[in-house]
Amino acid sequence: MEKLSGLSHLFMTIFLHNFAAFMVIPAITDVTMAALCPGKDECSIAIYFSGLQHAADNVPEGRRASAFGILSGIGSSAFVCGTLSTRFLSTASTFQVATAMGMLSAVYMRVFLPDSIVNDNLSTPIMSEGKLDGIVNQDEESDKKIQMFKTLPSIEDMLVLLKSSLTFSQAAIVSFFSTLSDVGLHASLLYYLKARFHFNKDQFADLMVITGIAGTVSQLLLMPILAPVLGEAKLLxxxxxxxxxxxxxxxxxWSFWVPYAAALFSLLYVFSQPCIRSIVSKQVGPCEQGKAQGFISGIGSFANVASPLLFSPLTALFLSERAPFNFPGFSIMCVGFASMIAFVQSLMIRAFPPISSERVSNLH
Known part of the structure; x- marks a missing residue:
């Protein structure tokens, strides 16, 4: 753990941000339902409203899987703390505290988290003093803007990344379908459980705490042990x-206790995202980590948009009286099939030597 001490401020930033983001999740379902369908446990229209470079730069290749796992574990611990706090706060206070914590995370990051790139010849640092000087010095503003746009990744850069490494392309596909399924589940699950088993805010929080604790233990304790032994591809x-x-x-x-049992599977399924990040980080050079991780994040963002468009209408249909057949969880099963596509694709990933960063850098 001493070898990862350089990421301590990054860990704290992630914790504060995730604490703020996750603490409102148990309450938001009840708030949305109360606004759209007062007094009801079923409301199909509510479904439509649900709609890392730093670690890679500071950790050697051999320990990146563990570092990404610990980073995700910090996020999971914030998930636990955030959802636990929901049980002791009113609905209105929950959103106020979340807003304050979100602001605190941004301030903390700006004050304590240094830029991981110290060599300006590699790429322009995101938070470098040079950019701040460019804002103050109006004479150099245009030059700074030109330099900034030269260092931003282009579509051509992304295509080169995909073509340069089969492993990178496979990881991108896995990331898309994995995120597609995760977002589809999160957007639909709470409404499904409310309609199926009449869950409320406190039961949602209990379920999420179980998931968060299991995920935290797994990422902080199990993953650093298993990753060097099994490798990222198998763990993925x-x-x-x-x-x-x-x-x-x-x-x-079929019963109210089944969701709690399913939540315990987070002991194992939390491996996927850190492993994807670690695999991707090893396919590019040190000066291309931001582009590679940003591309994977972009794939995830696209899946975040596409998933509600695909699964929200399906969930709304099967939770309504117009369902073609009686299967309230049909949309969630379809989400599971999307995750199965990611699983099948992950079986094809093999460990290959990292590609040279020059193959992308030469575009500039």
């Missing part, structure tokens, strides 16, 4: 397999 497949299984288990839940 294990995580995606159990992610698929737990989604299907949610979809066929």
């Amino acid at each position: 497949s294990i995580g995606l397999f159990f992610n698929c299984v737990h989604m299907i288990l949610y979809s066929i839940a």
Whole structure:
């Protein structure tokens, strides 16, 4: 752990941000339902409203899987703390505290988290003093803007990344379908459980605390041990397999305790995202980490947009009286099938030597 001490401020930033983001999740379902369908446990229209470079730069290749796992574990611990706090706060106070914590995370990052790139010849640092000087010195403003745009990744850069490494392309596909399924599940699950088992804010919080604690223990303790032994590719497949299984288990839940049992699968399915990040980080050179991780984040953002468009209408249909057949969890099972596609693709990933950063840098 001493070798990862240089990431301490990054860990604190992630914790504060995720604490603010996750603490409102248990309450938002009840708020949305109360606004749109007062007094009801079923409301299909509510479904439509649900709609890392730093670690890679500061950690050697051999320890990146562990570093990404610990980073995700910090996020999971914030998830636990945020959802626990929901049980002790009123709905109105929850959103106020979340806003304050979100602002604190931004201030903390700006004050304590240094830019990981210290060599201006590699790329322009995101928070470098040079950019701040460019704002103050109006004579150099245009030159700074030109330099900034030269260092921003272009579509051509992204295509080169995809063509340069088969492993990178496979990881991008896995990331898309994995995020597609995760977002689809999160957008639909709470409304499904409210309609199916009449869950409320406190039960949502309990479920999320179980998920968060299991995920935190796994990422902080299990992943640093298993990653060097099994490798990121195998660990990725294990995580995606159990992610698929737990989604299907949610979809066929026959009793109120089944969702709690499914939540325990987070011990294993939390491996997937850190492993994807670690695999991607090893396919590019040190000066291309931001572009590679940013591209994967962009893939995830696209999946974040596409997932509600695909699964929200399906969830709304099967939670309504117009459902073609009686299967409230059908949309969640479809989400599980999307996760299965990611799992099958992950089985094809093999470890290859990292590609040279010059193959992308030469574009400039």
